[in-house]
Amino acid sequence: MGTVHARSLDPLPMQGPELGVHADDIETPEMEQESKQEVLENKDVIVQHVHIDGLGRTKEDCLTYEIAGVFRAKNLIDVMKRAHEARQKLLRLGIFRQVEVVIDTSQGVDALPNGLDVTFEVTELRRMTGSYNTMVGNNEGSMVLGLKLPNVFGRAEKLTFQFSYGTKETSYGLSFFKPQPGHFERNFAVNFYKVTGQFPWSSLRETDRGVSTEFSFPLWKTNHTLKWEGVWRELGCLARTASFAVREESGHSLKSSLSHAMVIDTRNSPILPRRGALLKINQELAGYTGGDASFLKEDFELQFNKRLFWDSVLSASLWGGCLLPIGDKPTCIADRFYLGGPTSVRGFSMYSIGPQSEGDYLGGEVYWAGAVHLYTPLPFRPGKGGFGDLFRTHFFLNAGNLCNLNYGDGPRAHLSKLAECIRWSYGAGIVLRLGNIARLELNYCIPMGVQSGDRICDGVQFGAGIRFL
Numbered sequence: 001m002g003t004v005h006a007r008s009l010d011p012l013p014m015q016g017p018e019l020g021v022h023a024d025d026i027e028t029p030e031m032e033q034e035s036k037q038e039v040l041e042n043k044d045v046i047v048q049h050v051h052i053d054g055l056g057r058t059k060e061d062c063l064t065y066e067i068a069g070v071f072r073a074k075n076l077i078d079v080m081k082r083a084h085e086a087r088q089k090l091l092r093l094g095i096f097r098q099v100e101v102v103i104d105t106s107q108g109v110d111a112l113p114n115g116l117d118v119t120f121e122v123t124e125l126r127r128m129t130g131s132y133n134t135m136v137g138n139n140e141g142s143m144v145l146g147l148k149l150p151n152v153f154g155r156a157e158k159l160t161f162q163f164s165y166g167t168k169e170t171s172y173g174l175s176f177f178k179p180q181p182g183h184f185e186r187n188f189a190v191n192f193y194k195v196t197g198q199f200p201w202s203s204l205r206e207t208d209r210g211v212s213t214e215f216s217f218p219l220w221k222t223n224h225t226l227k228w229e230g231v232w233r234e235l236g237c238l239a240r241t242a243s244f245a246v247r248e249e250s251g252h253s254l255k256s257s258l259s260h261a262m263v264i265d266t267r268n269s270p271i272l273p274r275r276g277a278l279l280k281i282n283q284e285l286a287g288y289t290g291g292d293a294s295f296l297k298e299d300f301e302l303q304f305n306k307r308l309f310w311d312s313v314l315s316a317s318l319w320g321g322c323l324l325p326i327g328d329k330p331t332c333i334a335d336r337f338y339l340g341g342p343t344s345v346r347g348f349s350m351y352s353i354g355p356q357s358e359g360d361y362l363g364g365e366v367y368w369a370g371a372v373h374l375y376t377p378l379p380f381r382p383g384k385g386g387f388g389d390l391f392r393t394h395f396f397l398n399a400g401n402l403c404n405l406n407y408g409d410g411p412r413a414h415l416s417k418l419a420e421c422i423r424w425s426y427g428a429g430i431v432l433r434l435g436n437i438a439r440l441e442l443n444y445c446i447p448m449g450v451q452s453g454d455r456i457c458d459g460v461q462f463g464a465g466i467r468f469l
Contacts, residue, residue, distance in 0.1 A: 047071050047079060048106045048115040054122040058095060059154040065182025066090055070118050079103060083118055090120065092184055094158065095151040098123040125150045141464070142166025155181060171195040186217040201351045203242035203360045204249075206334055207234040225261045228289065230254075233334055243358035249333045255293040257286035267305060271433050272375065272392060274313050278303040286335075287326055294326040295335060313375040317469050319344075319400075320368040336363030339402040340423075340454075342463025344369055346398055347425030347447030352455035354402035368418060369400030371469045375431070392431045398469055399424035399449070423449045438466045 050067050052060065066089040073079040083101045090099045099122050106115030131146040142164045149159040158177040164170065173193030180186040195208045210231030217224055233253045237246060260283050267276035280301040287294030299321025306314045325331045338361065339345060340353035354364040374395045382388045401422050405414050429443030441463040447456040 043075055043114070045073070045076055045079060045114045045116050046112055047073055047118055048110070048112065049117045051117065051119040052122060053119060054124065056124050057127075057154050058122075058124060058151060062155040062181040063090065066093070067120065068182075076116075079116060079118065087120065089184070090122065093156040093179070095125055095156050096122045097125050142169065156184075168199070169195060169197040183217075185223065187215075189214050189216075198238055199351075200238060201338075201349070201361045202333065202363075203238045203246050204333065205236045205238045207236075208232070209234075221264060223263045223265075225259075227259045227261075228257070229259070230256045230289075230291070233332075235334060241359075243360040245357035245362055246333070246360050253293055253332060253334075254291040255286055255335075256289040256291035257284050257293075258289060259284040267303075269436060271436055271439050272313075272431065273303075273305045273315070274307050275305050277305070292329075293332055293335065294329060295331055296324040296326060297335065298322055298324075299337070311377050313373075315373040315375065316371070317373075318368070318370045319469060321366070322405075323365040325365075331365060333362055336365060337367045337402060338363050339367050339369060339400050342441060342443070342457075342461050343465040343467065344398075344469045345400045345423055345425065346396065346427065346443055346461060346463070346469075347445035347457055348423060348450075349455035349457055353400070353423055355404055356453045364402035365404045366414070366418065367400065367402040369398065369469055371396060371398035378430075390433045392433075393428065394431055395426075395428045396443070397424070397426045400469075421449070421451045423447070423451065423454065425449075438464065439468065440464050441468070 047070055050070055052063060052067070067086045070079065070082045070086050073082045080103065083103065087099050087101055090096055099120055102119040102121065104117050104119070106112060106117050127149065129148045129150065131144075131148070133144045133146070134141065143166070144162060144164045146163075147161040151157065152159050156179050158175075160175045160177070161173070162175070163172040171193060173191055173195075175189060175191045178188045180188075191212045191214075193208070193210055193212075195206075197206050197208075198204075199206065208231050210229060212227060212229040212231075214225055214227040216226075231254075233255060235250050235253070237250060262279075262281045264279040265276070267273035267278055278301065282297075282299050284295075284297040286297075300319070302318045304316050308314055321337055323331055323336060338351035338354075340348035341350035345353060351361055351363075353361075354367075355362045375392045376394070377384075378388060378391050378393060383391075399422055401418050401420075403417055403421075405417060425445050425447040427443050427445040429441055432440040434440065441461075443461050443463070444459060445457060445461050447458055450456055
């Protein structure tokens with residue numbers, strides 16, 4: 001079902017505090033250290049050979065791109081730096097369990113006095129790996145069983161089967177991933193999937209069976225994804241009390257769409273960033289490649305983060321989108337936007353803003369939402385430098401609106417309608433970061449601007465997700 005919230009099928013990496021001796025606790029003579037580094041930097045060297053030991057099914061030609069930078073090193077410090085960068089690139093391929101670097105003087109009859117040999121000692125992953133994870137989506141949890149075949153054909157390809165059983169969604173899918181040698185960010189993927197979801201705010205059940213192909217590539221400072229998706233959708237009522245508007249939407253439909261996504265992300269972290277900005281722009285065009293759904297869908301996400309005094313952070317976000325039907329056929333409930341809940345406009349129940357019929361929320365064709373946050377450390381900084389740094393307190397003010405438009409009225413009428421009946425709320429709470437992909441929030445919310453038919457959550461509200469306003 002189309003919503004303004006993304007879902008993640010990636011496990012959550014849990015990162016704890018680093019233990020051991022802190023670098024500031026080690027006393028070293030500064031002058032002596034600087035002189036040693038100066039000698040190493042001034043000593044010219046030549047990297048004569050680079051070896052990769054431990055290869056089995058991996059083809060060497062796909063690795064030459066990752067280690068080519070080592071040959072351009074001019075001194076020992078540069079060799080160490082470039083070798084470390086090459087090690088990170090090899091690990092990023094996802095085909096090695098371990099990569100170690102050994103730097104030694106060159107041996108053999110062609111060895112130069114200042115020649116060096118660099119050896120990467122690698123340990124390949126098994127041909128098949130399994131995993132079991134619990135994951136957090138937008139206010140839902142799930143259990144995920146996965147089966148992965150890394151490095152299927154020896155050039156960092158990956159075949160993955162994944163089954164997920166959650167509180168609101170059950171899915172399984174088969175994916176094939178193929179990166180371009182030497183350009184890991186430029187990759188191709190094919191996905192086959194079936195997803196069954198329950199959407200109680202709309203008394204709706206949806207089953208999607210589909211296939212998609214996507215090509216991702218960087219361009220200057222942006223990342224782009226081109227995607228084609230064909231999906232057979234089956235909509236049904238979740239309860240006998242479903243409204244007539246929802247029953248009218250029930251049945252089968254076929255959607256074939258082309259989409260493009262552009263991302264510019266300069267944040268230091270996707271969860272609780274302290275600085276940087278984010279811009280996401282998505283376009284989806286359905287109907288011109290087949291199917292019975294025809295529309296143009298545009299949406300964007302904008303975020304700015306600024307670090308202030310006393311380790312506090314000011315964050316501002318803005319979301320927006322519109323859905324334009326093509327032809328005489330109205331838009332489908334599965335393609336519209338939904339707003340409200342602990343991950344968007346706090347103080348309102350999940351997706352309980354906007355058009356509704358007999359208590360069932362039908363979504364809208366245009367929306368906007370904005371928020372301002374002030375994040376601060378916990379009072380008195382308990383657990384500073386460790387577990388306590390995973391928590392932040394925040395004060396927030398958020399607002400938004402969701403509605404349908406008559407696109408013959410003109411832009412001025414559209415803006416005036418979006419400015420009417422604005423829902424907004426304010427409050428404070430505690431945020432817990434889960435790894436670098438999700439977070440939990442426990443907030444006290446005071447909803448304002450409540451309209452007839454909206455469901456509110458006045459007081460304590462809990463939220464879990466991967467994307468927050």
